[in-house]
Amino acid sequence: MIGLCTAANEAAAKVLIDGMLDTRLAACVTLVPGVQSYYWWQEKRDSASEVLLIIKTRADRVEALKHFVQEHHEYDVPELIFLSVSDGLEAYMAWIQKETRHAAGSD
DSSP: OEEEEEESSHHHHHHHHHHHHHTTSOSEEEEEEEEEEEEEETTEEEEEEEEEEEEEOOGGGHHHHHHHHHHHOSSSSOOOEEEOOOOOOHHHHHHHHHHTTTOTTOO
């Protein structure tokens, strides 16, 4: 699974990244700086400079990641969407499985 999540800045993103990795909810999180988001918020068009987190995880970690982001994200309504991965390099997919095996509440 690939999760996409935006954060206001790198410092806020780092808090999320550290928590996701420390709890083994993600095997890897890639931070993409300098994205510009355009959106509707409270009946008005708005925009913001943000950073994008690309979260590599397993399908069985999605619910825990949703809970984690709701609890730790600074936004009232954080962006968090997941894309299913149907295929990938076998060694990389095995690595994701291995590195997320110790998530809280598993084993």
